[in-house]
Amino acid sequence: MMLCDIGVNLTNSRFKEDLFEVVGAARSAGVVKQIITGTNVYESQAATKLTQQFDGVYATAGVHPHDAANVENDFAEQLKSLYSHPHVVAVGECGLDFNRNFSPPEAQKSVFEAQLQLASEFNMPLFLHERDAFDTQIAMLKQFPRAFGVAHCFTGDTAQLKAYLDLGLYVGITGWLCDPKRGDALREAVKYLPLERLLVETDAPYLVPKNVPGKKRRNEPKYLSYVIDVLAELLVVSSTTIAENSWRNSHQLFGLNTNA
Ligand SMILES: [Zn+2]
DSSP states (O other), rough: OOOEEEEEOTTTGGGGTTHHHHHHHHHHHHEEEEEEEOOOHHHHHHHHHHHSSSTEEEEEEEOOGGGGGGOTTTTHHHHOOOTSSEEEEEEEEEEEOOOOOOSSHHHHHHHHHHHHHHEEEEEEEEEEEEESSSHHHHHHHTOOOOOOOOHHHHHEEEHHHHHHTTTTOEEEOOOOGGGGTOOOOHHHGGOOOOOGGGEOOOTTTTTOTTSSSSSOOOOOOGGHHHHHHHHHHHHSOOHHHHHHHHHHHHHHHHHOOSSO
């Protein structure tokens, strides 16, 4: 069983000491491809560098809404220089997060819009983040009819899932699904997620799936199969079916090389 973790934060300081072991353990667990999430220009540059150190490791390049207020004037130019790199496969993580407004909504909107433009200019998929900003986010996406990509770490309800599917987006499912305390709406929603649109991700080091045995404080890409198992149960298919479909979808959306 070969797996691709489409969202892993390998540049996070919690992986600094043992990054080689983490990537190796993931490979041994079948997670032979990973896409590192770039959350601002600096992190995206660091993520891009890491793709050169490991086989099967890719990166996104973009600015997370939390970082929108901190961008330099030429951030779009800096991102552009990363998009020609063969292992940079998406624009993002980008979008809107009005939950605590770490950046003011106006800054978030303008930085998101710039990235929507970059994605269309480079014909690249978007790696989308959204929290408490669904209506504004969907309205902005609709202004870019050629936009395509993934709603990463989707935690919404059935209506939101269907709206994303209507836009042609893929949907990324994390260990949020495995948390009996808070995943109810999501567990209901995924029943409407077609196999040809699903992607799986750990969002490591965050969101340890609750079905991982023991009390783990740090999530790792090697735990991806725990997300897959819960998804399989809810969709009433085998874990192999989820694995095969998410593998194929990852390659299709991000244009990954099937041999490397
Ligand atoms: Zn996110």
